[in-house]
Amino acid sequence: MLGQDLFSTEPATGAVLWRGVSGDADAEVTAARAGWSEWAARPLAFRVETMRRFANVVRSRHEAFADLIARETGKPLWEARTEVDTVVSKVDISVTAFSERTGQRRIEAQMGTRLALRHKPHGVLAVLGPYNFPAHLPNGHIVPALLAGNAVVFKPSEKTPAVGAFLVDCYRAAGVPENAVRLLLGGPDQGKALAGHPGIDGLLFTGSARTGLALNRAFADKPEKILALEMGGNNPIVVWSTPDLYAAAVLVVQSAFTSAGQRCTAARRLIVDAKLYDPLIEEVNKLVGRLIIGEPHADPQPFMGPVIDNDTADQLTESFLALSTSGGRPIRYLQRSIEGRPFLTPGLIDMTGASERPDIELFGPILQVIRTDTFEQAIAEANNTRYGLSASLVSQDPKLYDQFWANIRAGIVNWNRPTNGASSAAPFGGVGWSGNHRPSAYYAADYCVFPVVSSEAEQARGSIGIGMRDG
Numbered sequence: 001m002l003g004q005d006l007f008s009t010e011p012a013t014g015a016v017l018w019r020g021v022s023g024d025a026d027a028e029v030t031a032a033r034a035g036w037s038e039w040a041a042r043p044l045a046f047r048v049e050t051m052r053r054f055a056n057v058v059r060s061r062h063e064a065f066a067d068l069i070a071r072e073t074g075k076p077l078w079e080a081r082t083e084v085d086t087v088v089s090k091v092d093i094s095v096t097a098f099s100e101r102t103g104q105r106r107i108e109a110q111m112g113t114r115l116a117l118r119h120k121p122h123g124v125l126a127v128l129g130p131y132n133f134p135a136h137l138p139n140g141h142i143v144p145a146l147l148a149g150n151a152v153v154f155k156p157s158e159k160t161p162a163v164g165a166f167l168v169d170c171y172r173a174a175g176v177p178e179n180a181v182r183l184l185l186g187g188p189d190q191g192k193a194l195a196g197h198p199g200i201d202g203l204l205f206t207g208s209a210r211t212g213l214a215l216n217r218a219f220a221d222k223p224e225k226i227l228a229l230e231m232g233g234n235n236p237i238v239v240w241s242t243p244d245l246y247a248a249a250v251l252v253v254q255s256a257f258t259s260a261g262q263r264c265t266a267a268r269r270l271i272v273d274a275k276l277y278d279p280l281i282e283e284v285n286k287l288v289g290r291l292i293i294g295e296p297h298a299d300p301q302p303f304m305g306p307v308i309d310n311d312t313a314d315q316l317t318e319s320f321l322a323l324s325t326s327g328g329r330p331i332r333y334l335q336r337s338i339e340g341r342p343f344l345t346p347g348l349i350d351m352t353g354a355s356e357r358p359d360i361e362l363f364g365p366i367l368q369v370i371r372t373d374t375f376e377q378a379i380a381e382a383n384n385t386r387y388g389l390s391a392s393l394v395s396q397d398p399k400l401y402d403q404f405w406a407n408i409r410a411g412i413v414n415w416n417r418p419t420n421g422a423s424s425a426a427p428f429g430g431v432g433w434s435g436n437h438r439p440s441a442y443y444a445a446d447y448c449v450f451p452v453v454s455s456e457a458e459q460a461r462g463s464i465g466i467g468m469r470d471g
Helices: 025-041 044-060 062-073 077-102 136-148 161-173 188-195 209-218 245-261 274-290 310-325 375-382 398-407
Strands: 005-009 016-021 105-108 114-121 124-128 151-155 181-183 202-206 226-230 235-239 267-273 329-332 347-350 366-372 390-394 412-415 449-456
Touching: 005 161, 016 062, 016 161, 025 124, 025 151, 025 181, 025 188, 044 062, 044 077, 044 136, 044 161, 062 077, 062 161, 077 136, 114 136, 124 136, 124 188, 136 151, 136 161, 136 202, 151 161, 151 188, 161 181, 188 202, 202 209, 209 226, 235 245, 235 375, 245 267, 245 274, 245 366, 245 390, 267 274, 267 375, 274 329, 274 347, 274 366, 310 329, 310 347, 310 366, 366 375, 375 398, 390 398, 398 412
Parallel strands: 124 151, 124 202, 151 181, 202 226, 235 267, 235 390, 267 366, 347 366, 390 412
Antiparallel strands: 005 016, 105 114, 114 449, 329 347
16 A cells, blocks of 8 residues: 555564655656656766766665665675675676677678667666565666666565665665666565556566566566566585585585575575485584574674564475475474574475475575485486576586586586575576576676667668569
């Protein structure tokens, strides 16, 4: 409802962090529509310089920004600082990507003419942001969109509105015109109104598969609008033929439990050679038992903080119980470590003998373990999902990696590296229910513009050589 009070709480403490008022999608889109053409008419060099000023603004506010991210998401301060770093580095990466992916080209053609390839902005793009990286991920859409000359209406997650408002204030402090980037606060109703607004020319989304599929259906009869979806994954990490089980365990723990498992690239399934199962699980268990789980500013610094809120923690607890009742064998129980707060200890559960393995993204610190006898079975198990974002192989055998890379179905395929921690200097996206073939990060420039091809000649020349009567 318009005018409804909004508030955001700190997951770690329950304290109210921020209050605001929900916005009006129609008003924000109308303002962006009125302002985008002036922004698009600015020279590219001007837009580039404005984005570089934005990077400097964020640098000058680094600690305040990181503190806010840590408080509103619950992630450790060290991790929040790395998120702010990625917001800054996104500018130079996006400038380079825009030049490489959408640069102007001239092609000589027949009769002294030439073909010119240029790119135009779409107009007004809506950006729906997630709560797990409330600055980095929407910024990864917004900076390329603004560089290209689009106006943006940004709706942050209702769970992290304070970070969204801070990010928009940084754009405006850098000189981005007020109507070139608009902030829409609110919950699902505002998100639906923005996504369905006839005044937008496209939607850039990062979030759950359920919401992404609904958006895909809603845009099915709107081919004139660009839709870029990044929807997470049910990601596998496979451990096979490796002598260093401690290193393998470290990679497994980093993949599954960094950010309290709240990364779209987090490992949800550990698939392991049955011969390595016992010693590997022993190493993983030891590491998990040593992890510090605490509030963002704790000393010593925690490895992970809480999940985003109590509702999420309750749902994850119920999901772990459901896995157990379907035949899963708990190795380490998912537990609430602080009464009334969404702190969870990592859960490990062996699903090898389960009657049903739900193909869902459990967005938290739950790792399912599956034993297989052959590498071919491991690959088949890794591909046993409708998702296809990230996959990793831990092995000392290059031939196995060649086989893994050739057969695995994912947009990110790693070797002896975690499933998460993707680089902004490369494309980021997946297949299946993980995306709609619109990868972000370095390839974001592709969906922020459309190509225009022109056949050009300095003088008008024409002739009809066939099919004419004599004059």
